Amino acid sequence: MSTTGLRTTCADLxxxxxxLVGVGGAGMSVVALLLAERGAxxxxxxxxxxxxxxxxxxxxxxxxxxxxAHHxxxxxxxxxxxxxxEDNPELVVARSRGQEVIHRSQALALAAAGRDFVAVAGAHGKTTTxxxxxxxxxxxxxxxxxxxGGVVRALGSGARLGSGRAFVAEADESDRSFLNYAPAIELVTNVEPDHLDSYGSTEAFEQAFADFADRLVPGGVLIxxxxxxxxxxxxxxAGQGGARVITFGTGGPGDLPGGELVGEAHVGVEITARRADSTSAVLRRWTAxxxxxxxxxxxxxxxxxxxxHVVLDAAGAWAAGLELGVGAQEMARALGAFTGTGRRFEDRGEADGVRVVDDYAHHPTEIEALLRTARGVAADRGGRLLVLFQxxxxxxxxxxxxxxxxxxxxxxxxxxxxVYPAREVAEDFPGVSGLTVAEQVPGGRGQYVADREEAAERLARQARRGDLVLTVGAGDVTELADVVLTRLRAREA
Known part of the structure; x- marks a missing residue:
């Protein structure tokens, strides 16, 4: 690739x-570590x-x-x-003093300066990929x-400053901050509308990704x-605009709508075996x-x-690895060592014959993919699938x-x-609650509990040996996995 710039050292900062205001957040904590590693x-x-x-x-x-403000x-x-x-006291004092205020994505770009920036974007799948x-x-x-935006289990961290030329980053589309990057490689897992409170329409959401593709450096590639x-x-x-494009997906190029290559190459993936704890597949790269x-x-x-869905993520990562100079067989073997990131089908423990798994899924498509996988795991255990959703x-x-x-x-x-409100307030959304979702679960299988800990207790009381329990959501539902386990352990005693 022709995208490698001058290298910078850890002493740059x-x-x-x-x-960092809100440093405990997944994205902010990563930036804090990277800035510190660069000497700041x-x-x-x-x-x-x-x-x-x-x-x-x-x-x-x-x-x-x-x-x-004193902090x-x-x-x-x-x-x-x-x-x-804007009324956060730390931001208020910074503005009153005339201090420089930047977005988290801009700080991440500072930490990545001088490296080949690989931005992984998409409404879902970007943390795993x-x-x-x-x-x-x-x-x-x-x-x-x-x-x-999560701990890579085998590496023990969600952030590290290495000596190599690649800088891999999860690029957040929720607030358009991914438009602050100038990537050498863009890996897009999907462009499925989300964050419509910010974007307003599907068309605006897709336009943001089009603007993101336009941010590629000369010689860069969209995967x-x-x-x-x-x-x-x-x-x-992007291809019609002259960008280098590589696609990846199930099947060969003939399976694409139109039956032809889109861009210069296509990575096809065929799943050959599905198991409760692993998957086998075959990868092949097609060119014209x-x-x-x-x-x-x-x-x-x-x-x-x-x-x-994890196999598809791996196909995209394999394509990016080839672009970065890793051999095809070597990259496949390296992907085989991946054991996941925190809060992505993360085992939290087992008690009284019930396995508890935590997952960050918070979009319907993510949840559908998660439960499709979990259903197979539960079937192998001979039990039911129970979900605590926030x-x-x-x-x-x-x-x-x-x-x-x-x-x-x-x-x-x-x-x-x-509902975990995050940046929103309930008063702005009258009539919207967890009950709004529970009523939509078919067959009367959805129950709404207005107290989060009691919700965990209720699910635990209904779990029986062999069952698989999932705690699901992007908020603090992860803490409720421990509540479920504590209840199950008390039942064992």
């Missing part, structure tokens, strides 16, 4: 100071205590609990996310830098999933030739995780209630907890 003085604050703050302290980041160093560049309101790519490149000896209609439309548009599309020799892929955002709950109900209908029993 020495002498600079950064203060880093501090931050968050509204509540938690394991993330303790981990940051252990890595040398000065962290305060609560938001207070902000006068010389610091203040880093915020879209979730930080970016974590998978980061670990595989590490396994292949490339020592990448990475910033992933897009052809199984997703929105991503395929993006690939066609005089007699039509020509494929390379097939490459076996053995993943240590279940799920068709909707994330009132706006998303209102927009997708019917689709949430249909996706959750794959479970035998669903207990819905109150």
């Amino acid at each position: 020495a002498g600079r100071s950064f203060h 003085q880093v501090s931050g604050s968050d509204a509540a205590r938690g394991r993330v703050l303790e981990s940051l302290r252990a890595r040398g980041v000065r962290v305060e609990v609560g938001h207070d 902000v160093p006068a010389q610091a560049t203040v880093v915020v996310s879209t979730a930080i309101k 970016s974590g998978m790519l980061a670990q595989a490149l590490s396994e292949a000896g490339q020592d990448p830098s990475f910033a992933v 897009a999933c052809s199984d997703d209609p929105g991503a395929l439309r993006l690939a066609r548009r 030739g005089p007699a039509g599309a020509q494929g390379t020799e097939p490459v076996d892929l053995e993943l240590a995780l279940p799920g068709d 909707p994330h955002l009132f706006s998303r709950t209102r927009a997708f209630a019917e689709r949430f109900g249909a996706a959750l209908g794959r479970a035998d029993l669903v207990v819905v907890a109150p």
